[in-house]
Amino acid sequence: MSLEIKPGMRESASFDRNVIHEIQRAAETGIYDIRGWGAKRRLPHFDDLVFLGASMSRYPLEGYRERCATDVTLGTRCAKKPIRLKIPVTIAGMSFGALSAQAKEALGRGASETGTSTTTGDGGMTDEERHHSKILVYQYLPSRYGMNPDDLRRADAIEIVLGQGAKPGGGGMLLGRKISDRVAAMRTLPKGIDQRSACRHPDWTGPDDLTIKIEELREITDWQKPVYVKVGASRTYYDTALAVKAGADVIVVDGMQGGTGATQDVFIEHVGIPTLPALRQAVEALKELGMHRKVQLIISGGIRSGADVAKALAMGADAVSIGTAALIALGCNSPKWQKEYEQLGTAAGFYDDYQDGRDPAGITTQDPELGRRLDPVAGGRRLANYLRVLTMEAQTVARACGKSHVLNLEPEDLAALTIEAAAMAKIPLAGTSWIPGGAAGC
Amino acid sequence: MNKKTSLVDLSRTSIRELNQALHRLPAGSGSTRWRIREPRGAHAIACGLNSPVRVEIEGHAGYYCAGMNQRATVVIHGNTGVGVAENMMSGLVHVKGNASQSAGATGHGGLLIIDGDASARCGISMKGIDILVQGSVGHASAFMAQAGNLVVGGDAGEALGDSIYEARIFVRGKVKDLGSDCVEKEMRPEHREFLAKLFARAKVRFRPGDFRRYGSARQLYNFHVDHAAKY
Numbered sequence: 001m002s003l004e005i006k007p008g009m010r011e012s013a014s015f016d017r018n019v020i021h022e023i024q025r026a027a028e029t030g031i032y033d034i035r036g037w038g039a040k041r042r043l044p045h046f047d048d049l050v051f052l053g054a055s056m057s058r059y060p061l062e063g064y065r066e067r068c069a070t071d072v073t074l075g076t077r078c079a080k081k082p083i084r085l086k087i088p089v090t091i092a093g094m095s096f097g098a099l100s101a102q103a104k105e106a107l108g109r110g111a112s113e114t115g116t117s118t119t120t121g122d123g124g125m126t127d128e129e130r131h132h133s134k135i136l137v138y139q140y141l142p143s144r145y146g147m148n149p150d151d152l153r154r155a156d157a158i159e160i161v162l163g164q165g166a167k168p169g170g171g172g173m174l175l176g177r178k179i180s181d182r183v184a185a186m187r188t189l190p191k192g193i194d195q196r197s198a199c200r201h202p203d204w205t206g207p208d209d210l211t212i213k214i215e216e217l218r219e220i221t222d223w224q225k226p227v228y229v230k231v232g233a234s235r236t237y238y239d240t241a242l243a244v245k246a247g248a249d250v251i252v253v254d255g256m257q258g259g260t261g262a263t264q265d266v267f268i269e270h271v272g273i274p275t276l277p278a279l280r281q282a283v284e285a286l287k288e289l290g291m292h293r294k295v296q297l298i299i300s301g302g303i304r305s306g307a308d309v310a311k312a313l314a315m316g317a318d319a320v321s322i323g324t325a326a327l328i329a330l331g332c333n334s335p336k337w338q339k340e341y342e343q344l345g346t347a348a349g350f351y352d353d354y355q356d357g358r359d360p361a362g363i364t365t366q367d368p369e370l371g372r373r374l375d376p377v378a379g380g381r382r383l384a385n386y387l388r389v390l391t392m393e394a395q396t397v398a399r400a401c402g403k404s405h406v407l408n409l410e411p412e413d414l415a416a417l418t419i420e421a422a423a424m425a426k427i428p429l430a431g432t433s434w435i436p437g438g439a440a441g442c
Numbered sequence: 443m444n445k446k447t448s449l450v451d452l453s454r455t456s457i458r459e460l461n462q463a464l465h466r467l468p469a470g471s472g473s474t475r476w477r478i479r480e481p482r483g484a485h486a487i488a489c490g491l492n493s494p495v496r497v498e499i500e501g502h503a504g505y506y507c508a509g510m511n512q513r514a515t516v517v518i519h520g521n522t523g524v525g526v527a528e529n530m531m532s533g534l535v536h537v538k539g540n541a542s543q544s545a546g547a548t549g550h551g552g553l554l555i556i557d558g559d560a561s562a563r564c565g566i567s568m569k570g571i572d573i574l575v576q577g578s579v580g581h582a583s584a585f586m587a588q589a590g591n592l593v594v595g596g597d598a599g600e601a602l603g604d605s606i607y608e609a610r611i612f613v614r615g616k617v618k619d620l621g622s623d624c625v626e627k628e629m630r631p632e633h634r635e636f637l638a639k640l641f642a643r644a645k646v647r648f649r650p651g652d653f654r655r656y657g658s659a660r661q662l663y664n665f666h667v668d669h670a671a672k673y
Contacts, residue, residue, distance in 0.1 A: 030667040144548040144567060147529055149490055149510040176664055188550070188569040188588045189607060193663040198586060202566040203525035203544035212485045216506040219461045220490030
């Protein structure tokens with residue numbers, strides 16, 4: 001709906017239309033807003049960085065001829081069987097429950113076609129997911145829904161989840177309308193209840209205990225699997241250092257732009273820090289411990305393009321992870337479903353009611369009829385296409401910077417466009433050598 | 443049946459060597475017994491077992507002893523650290539002494555017997571396991587317990603069964619207080635019958651009639667603003 005703004009109609013910066021709508025909604029319902037997606041506010045991000053392409057002082061590689069490798073190995077610290085990916089882009093953990101079985105299958109198909117990994121989520125591992133994912137990371141979450149040693153053994157890696165970027169310090173939720181018979185059985189809960197996932201693990205507290213927990217998981221799986229530790233971005237420098245100390249093979253840091261299936265809006269928009277400073281803090285911690293590139297780092301939260309991938313790698317990540325972008329690639333928010341989005345009071349490009357279970361695209365639903373709208377084969381192909389584009393874009397940038405491997409990108413290849421981004425990423429403001437707050441420290 | 447007994451001295455053998463040897467046992471290992479000497483509070487002893495072997499630990503064990511157990515019988519002749527039999531799927535784990543926090547946490551099946559006391563969070567997020575504690579349990583036991591039975595021969599600490607789902611709790615002694623949405627429920631014949639069978643299997647002399655039953659009031663299963671103050 002378009003609104004003609006006439007002279008004299010001055011919108012309040014503090015009480016804009018969204019704020020007014022939320023106050024009216026809260027007064028009407030008496031309950032906070034729950035939604036999916038990630039932070040929607042404007043945040044300092046990779047858009048605020050640019051690459052310094054080669055010219056006189058640097059030697060570029062030929063864009064369509066010279067090789068620029070993209071493979072990455074994760075879990076080289078302790079695991080007997082590290083993960084070898086063909087591209088540095090992985091699929092983030094998203095649960096069966098939050099997503100339909102068709103969506104999980106499509107994610108597996110797309111990732112496997114391009115040689116990368118997918119990740120389970122809260123609620124356990126499905127046979128379809130294992131079957132369609134050549135490389136599958138099994139999340140070990142506080143709820144332990146569906147957790148069992150057989151699935152641990154058939155996973156390729158284990159990801160201990162301490163939090164996620166959309167809600168560091170918060171647990172999960174899956175509203176009753178999405179608790180189907182199958183989801184309920186996998187989680188050992190009654191059908192139709194509003195299912196809470198705990199915010200902290202039931203059998204350990206703190207980094208010393210985590211050390212012992214990691215040891216137990218290694219013992220159960222005979223030291224075969226890489227063990228990841230995932231944190232939501234908040235005190236990232238310390239969290240990274242403590243996870244390394246606890247014995248993690250891989251650290252996964254999820255910035256506040258990272259998506260969720262269902263969380264309070266106040267949590268999504270007001271808890272945690274953006275991906276940009278979180279990544280820089282994690283790299284600093286790894287370097288100070290002498291573990292950079294020995295313990296691998298995966299960054300997620302707002303990765304959309306090959307430029308984002310390249311910038312994340314240049315700042316020191318070993319790989320990135322995508323969630324929201326992967327769902328969009330499958331067909332989430334497609335204009336194809338515009339009429340149905342309008343019936344739900346929204347529009348293509350704005351739909352974020354993943355908690356609701358009525359997703360017209362058949363992705364964030366447990367409704368069998370809606371779920372059938374997503375063809376897993378076609379969805380997988382779209383995801384594979386998108387992953388290839390991300391990879392080619394990252395290679396394009398890397399070659400322009402003279403790199404024969406995307407992991408050879410470095411902070412020196414970057415410049416910041418804003419003071420905020422320069423301060424958070426510790427990248428000099430473009431055209432200067434100025435890093436607000438200094439070049440080192442956390 | 444002729445049972446072969448393997449003896450392992452943990453002052454000479456690493457936990458990794460022990461567990462890998464136990465994991466390599468074939469499915470039909472019921473005739474095998476293992477005795478573990480000098481455990482010295484080591485962590486992750488006999489975790490991830492997946493065969494009907496019998497393991498006797500002759501001393502105290504550390505964290506996560508018999509974690510994720512499947513089918514095996516593990517007897518600890520001493521005390522255990524945090525998370526004994528955590529996420530157990532099946533089989534039997536028997537602690538002859540006391541257990542630390544989170545005993546039987548998230549367990550899906552099998553039976554955990556603790557002859558002494560269990561500390562806080564016993565049976566937290568349990569998902570089908572049966573836990574028999576002959577002594578008392580600490581605070582927040584059966585927190586968010588989903589399924590299974592927690593049976594306490596002694597007393598229970600604060601916030602018993604907070605946010606409990608479909609698990610059942612039986613307590614013989616005093617309950618300091620109940621957590622959110624946990625209420626006392628009627629002891630019906632099927633509950634006494636269940637307890638009688640459990641006590642017979644565990645060879646303990648409790649009388650089912652001495653126990654009171656607690657479970658979910660199911661008032662908080664679906665969030666409603668009128669209940670906000672209870673969370």
